[in-house]
Structures are given as structure tokens and as C-alpha cells.
Amino acid sequence: MTEVLDFKPAVTQAQDVLTIRDLKAYYVNDMFGVRREVRAVDGISLTVRRNEVYGIAGESSSGKTSLIKTLAGAIRPPMRVVDGSVNFSFGDTHIDVYAEPEKMKAARWQNLSYIMQGSMSVLNPVRRIKHAFNDFAFRHMGLDRRAFRQRVESHLQKLGLDPNVLEAFPHQLSGGMRQRVTIALATVCEPEFIIADEPTTALDVLVQQDVLGLLKEVQARLGSSVVFVTHDMSVHAAITDRLAIMYAGRLAEEGPTQAMFDNPQHPYTAHLIASLPRIGDVSTRKSLAGKPPSLANPPSGCRFHPRCPIAIDRCSKEVPEMLPSAIGGRVACFRAGEVAVK
Amino acid sequence: MFKVLRDLLRYNREFLFGSLLIAIILAVVVASYFAPYDEMMTYAVIPDMPPGSEYWLGTNSRGQDMFWQLAASMRNTLIFGIVVALISRVIAIAVGLISGYVGGKTDQAIMAFNDTLGALPNIPILLLLVFVLRDQMTWPVLALTAALLGWTHDSRLIRSVALSLRTREFTRHAAFSGMRTTQILLREHLPYVMPIVFFTTMNNLIWAIGLEVTLSILGFSDINRPTIGGMIYWANAHSAMVAGIWWWIAVPMVAVVMLFIGLFLLAMSVNEYIDPRSRLARMGA
Numbered sequence: 001m002t003e004v005l006d007f008k009p010a011v012t013q014a015q016d017v018l019t020i021r022d023l024k025a026y027y028v029n030d031m032f033g034v035r036r037e038v039r040a041v042d043g044i045s046l047t048v049r050r051n052e053v054y055g056i057a058g059e060s061s062s063g064k065t066s067l068i069k070t071l072a073g074a075i076r077p078p079m080r081v082v083d084g085s086v087n088f089s090f091g092d093t094h095i096d097v098y099a100e101p102e103k104m105k106a107a108r109w110q111n112l113s114y115i116m117q118g119s120m121s122v123l124n125p126v127r128r129i130k131h132a133f134n135d136f137a138f139r140h141m142g143l144d145r146r147a148f149r150q151r152v153e154s155h156l157q158k159l160g161l162d163p164n165v166l167e168a169f170p171h172q173l174s175g176g177m178r179q180r181v182t183i184a185l186a187t188v189c190e191p192e193f194i195i196a197d198e199p200t201t202a203l204d205v206l207v208q209q210d211v212l213g214l215l216k217e218v219q220a221r222l223g224s225s226v227v228f229v230t231h232d233m234s235v236h237a238a239i240t241d242r243l244a245i246m247y248a249g250r251l252a253e254e255g256p257t258q259a260m261f262d263n264p265q266h267p268y269t270a271h272l273i274a275s276l277p278r279i280g281d282v283s284t285r286k287s288l289a290g291k292p293p294s295l296a297n298p299p300s301g302c303r304f305h306p307r308c309p310i311a312i313d314r315c316s317k318e319v320p321e322m323l324p325s326a327i328g329g330r331v332a333c334f335r336a337g338e339v340a341v342k
Numbered sequence: 343m344f345k346v347l348r349d350l351l352r353y354n355r356e357f358l359f360g361s362l363l364i365a366i367i368l369a370v371v372v373a374s375y376f377a378p379y380d381e382m383m384t385y386a387v388i389p390d391m392p393p394g395s396e397y398w399l400g401t402n403s404r405g406q407d408m409f410w411q412l413a414a415s416m417r418n419t420l421i422f423g424i425v426v427a428l429i430s431r432v433i434a435i436a437v438g439l440i441s442g443y444v445g446g447k448t449d450q451a452i453m454a455f456n457d458t459l460g461a462l463p464n465i466p467i468l469l470l471l472v473f474v475l476r477d478q479m480t481w482p483v484l485a486l487t488a489a490l491l492g493w494t495h496d497s498r499l500i501r502s503v504a505l506s507l508r509t510r511e512f513t514r515h516a517a518f519s520g521m522r523t524t525q526i527l528l529r530e531h532l533p534y535v536m537p538i539v540f541f542t543t544m545n546n547l548i549w550a551i552g553l554e555v556t557l558s559i560l561g562f563s564d565i566n567r568p569t570i571g572g573m574i575y576w577a578n579a580h581s582a583m584v585a586g587i588w589w590w591i592a593v594p595m596v597a598v599v600m601l602f603i604g605l606f607l608l609a610m611s612v613n614e615y616i617d618p619r620s621r622l623a624r625m626g627a
Contacts, residue, residue: 117511
């Protein structure tokens, strides 16, 4: 089986690993004859390149988790993919997630792994850590028991964990160690694509930094792509190469993280960034009035217009398209670049 | 394991008392394998002897030594209870886990059946079956019938836990990594519900023994095979109380009460040990 493991092509050029085209995934509820659609993912197109950390930011209920569940092919009713496609290309294997579910199943863990939200509870509380590795990763590695164990132990050591944690129960580990174990679990098969759904939420800032460093290091060593989801803009600033801002199920802006922080094009991005505290700045942070719209009944036109300080008439009538922005990304705003948050 | 047992014996008086009672019962059961004569035999000893040095628990009007009779009865009754408990545990676990994890229409269908079965009164059904089957109603058939009636409450209990487990992250993780449903149920969820299963097993054992005693007292079982209920049946048939042979009634009654109290105390203390809230209360938190 080693040939299969060695088969992964070397990281060379920035090719696209993930391509999403006009993806629409709705929670469809048919209750008492009333059909209700919650448009959690509503027409999103994006690409993730090899060897990059791609951030997805947005408020709670902006559809971040729905988006990544959809792209991992891990959706369950009542959620449904209504339109669009998700394509992965791992080396020579190309997978259309919703057309070839069997191929996708084989790729999971081997090529694509998932660090789930609330990953503190990813480990079964009544089973030892080694069983988690056996259950989740063993069959994807194609090794015999002993080689697998050695592989897991050396992998844990690389991540700064004592191999003895394999014999421990989850409650015997600290929060940071558990998080490390979860990351080890997700990366032990050396996947090309890692989805991380808020892996640092509920950790204190020191452990958070530690975990981010670890994730970055693993990513650099494996040369894999990471989709990193969190609402915490400071985490995005620290770890991501490119950043996408989601608002009410749609992308508002996408671009290189640094350029976006320096020069946000979308008014919503500008507000998210302005809400970050900076050392030395003692002025009160302004919050954006209002709350995210209901995805069952979103506002017309640009979904941000009811809260947008610089909205014009056109914003409530037409839906802005994602167009190339001045900083080398894309933005969906009729007044892109005219941002004034001071 | 041994440390847990030692601590329970040392700090939990219910557990100590319960295990003492069960130990006595088990000693009697073991003794049944060393009986000097066949348990079915009648007029093996002098009838109607009161308890004394020669016959510890006396003899009955059928010429049987009450001690050996009790030993055999206890063994048969316990085996019946354990068989019922084991079979019904398997059904309860399977139904509870599948129903809770699969959910949706399957869950509704299974639970509708479950609740219907649970609502039916057990004794009349068993009596009906006894009348229908008559001679074919041997104890294994009776045990199977009782097991098929005795799982409904516990499967609901297990299902309620499985309902919560299916939404936990580790279940989603397992499903995402490609584990099959049976694997998820057996390897991820079963260890989680095991403490509940242990606890309900003891309750089920008590229920099954009670059922057996009830049916046997009424004579609805193989009356020649000694059981606790069967002993009382024969005592009634010979009007033991009127004849003044009180030990014939007293021995099985005391024994079965000991068994019930022992099992109940064990179940209670084990439950208390498993439930972290009551364990904390015991520690004085």
C-alpha cells in the first residue's frame, strides 16, 4: 500500500484543489403543507488552491458551517443541494462531490479531513484515544495494526504529544491536548485538504495560538490546503492566506487576507475589521446596527443593504455580482471601495 | 475493577448488604449440584419433619428435604431469570440503539410497536399462552415468551440516550470517516449505554423472577420441576398451613424475599455509583 501513499504528487504550482460553482444549498422544510426554504448557501462560487489557508469569515448564522458541510458532502436532510457543483481534484483524481458520492466516500480522511466545530466533543468520552484512531483512520491507511500504531505514535510526537495519550480517555486530557489530538486525528492520513470549522473556539488565547501554530505547521509540512472557518477576525489575520467574507448565505468579498485588512472593499468587511481592537487605540469600537437577516425571508437586492451605511437605491433592487476588486480579489458591491468607517 | 468493588464494599452499606444476601443465595445454588438425591424424587426422606439438626430446613409432606429442594428451586428460578434478562437485553439494546440512531419513520414505526407491546398486560398474555400450549410450555419456551414481553421499557430508555448520542460530534465524525451504521452502533454507542444496560438487567431479573413465581404459584408451569413458585404451589396443594407445616411455606418465601432485597440493593447501589450526580452527593459535594 505504500505506493498509494507515495503516489501523492509533490506540491508544485498553485493549482485549484476545490472548485465550487454557483452552489445553492437550502434547508427545505415541508411542514403541514407549508414549504419553507432557508437559503443557507445561496449561489456561492469560489476556488481553493493547493497549499493555501483559505479563511471563511462571517457572523453567526451567515451560513459558514452550512457552506463547509456542503462542500465536504456531509449534509443531511432537511438540507439539500439545490443547484451548483462542488469539485475536488486530488492529483489525478477528480471528484464531483454530488455526482459521485462513492468516489467521495473513498476520498474522505485519505484526501479530505474535517476538524469539526466543538471538536472538544469529537472524541467519544467512554473510549480510549487509540480507539478513535482505529475507528476513524485505520481503514483509510491500508497498514497492518502494528505499522499503523507506529505511524500514529510518530505523528503524535511530531505534534508535540506523548504517545501515551493513546491509552488515555478524553476526560484525562486538558482542553489544549484534546484539541491537539483532534488535529492529529484529522491529519494522520496526511490529507491534501483539511476543513477546520472553528477549531479554536472555546480555547483560551494562549492555547489558541498554540493550536493555530500547530495547524499552520502541519499544513506547511503536508503542503495541503486548509479551509478555515471562524467568526474571529484576529484568527483570520493570523493564519489565512486568502479570506472570504460571508453575509446571509452569500459571499460579500474575497481576497488576499493582508490586502483586505489594509484596504477592505466591501462596507461589511470594513465593519468587521473595524470591530477589532488594536493595541494603543483607546477609542470605543463601533458596532454595526441591526442583525443578520432571516435566511428564510432575505431582503431584496444586496442582502446587506438594510444595515449598510452607504446604501443607495440600486442596492435594494439589484443583486450585486462578484466582480474583480481593486486589491486582487472579488467583491459584490455597487459602491466597492467607497468605504468609510472611521 | 477490583478497586471499585473494594471501595463499594467498604463505603456503600447497601452494596455490602446486597452482595452478602446474593452470596448466600449463590452458595445455596452451588450446593444444589451436590444434592444427595435427584431433585424430582419424592418420598426420599421421612415426610413432615420440622427443621432440626438432621434436616436443617425440615422436610415436606412429599418426603423431600427442604434444603435440597430450596437449592434446586433457587437454581432453576435464577437460571430462568437470567435467561429472560439476557434475551430481553439483546432485544432492548438492538431496538433502542437502532431506533434512536436511525430516527425518522423507522423510529416512529419501531416505537409504535414498542409502546403497544409495553401497554399490553403481561400476565394475561402468558396465561393465555400457557392454556394454548399446555404441555409444550416448558421453561425455555416460557423464558422466551417472557423475554419477548420484557424489553419494551428498557429499549425506550436506551433509545432516549441514543437520540442524544446521534447528534454528538463523535457520531458525525464517525459517519464522516465512513464507518457503517452497525459499526457506529456497536463501537461508538454501545459502550456509552452499557452502564444503563447493567442497571436495567438487575431490574429485569427481579421482574422475570417475580413473573416466574407468580405463574408457578398458580400452577401454570412444569410443576414437577422445583422452582420457588412451584414449592409454594405444592405447599398450598397439601394445605401446609392448615397441617401446621409452616416451614414448607416459610422457606421459599424467605429465600425469594432475600433474593429480591439483595438484587434490589445491588441495583440501587450500582445505579448510584454509575450516576455521577449521586456519586458527588455521596462525596459531600
